[in-house]
Amino acid sequence: MTPDVQTARRIAQDHCAAWTNQAPGAVAGRYAELAIMIMNGGDPMRSRTEIGDMAAGFMADFPDLVLNLDMVLVADHHMVYAWTFEGHHKETGNHVRFSGWEEWDLDDNLNVTKSLGWYDGVDYERQVAGT
Template sequence: MTPDVQTARRIAQDHCAAWTNRAPGDVAGRYAEHTIMIMNGGDPMKGRSEIGDMAAGFMADFPDLVLSLDTVLVADHHMVYAWTFEGHHFEGHHKETGNHVRFSGWEEWDLDDNLNVTKSLGWYDGVDYKRQVAGA
């Protein structure tokens, strides 16, 4: 199936809701079984398990996180979805830093015929993210 703009928007909204509802299994479930995700040109995450672990880590560090959809673009089996992440940072073992963090980014998704993500390339300003977490 090739998604239209409304379907792509629904997919992205559901993905944002999974993040906001702190449901790492639902985040991972958006991806195909043998998927790959690369953020900011870093090491690839492979498979739903690694993506679910990454999502759970962010959810632990930002228990009040909200992921909002900014926009979507779609062409054939490819879509771009832009988002904004917002929340208060907690360091490990629930030691609150209290630092408010807000940053935006986007992901390019390749979709299979079931509209699951087979490949995700994403970007956000990592330097700004680290600065906000540190409260600088």
């Protein structure tokens, strides 16, 4: 199936809801079993399990996190999903707000097979530290 803009928006909204609802399994479930995810050019995550573990870590660090959908673009089996993350860091108590985006390749079942994502990691760390 090739998603239209409305379908792509629903996929992204459901993904944001999984993050906001503290559901790492639902976050990981958006991805194909052997998906690859790379954030900020870092080491790739190569499975739903690794992606779920990453999500669980963020959720533990930000128990009140909210992930909002900013924009979706779609072309054939590819979509760009822009988001804004907001919450209070559990250890520092600092309010953190940062935006980013992911480029998703989708399979015929609309699961993500590859995700390349970016956000300003330096700004994220600065906000967590409160500097």
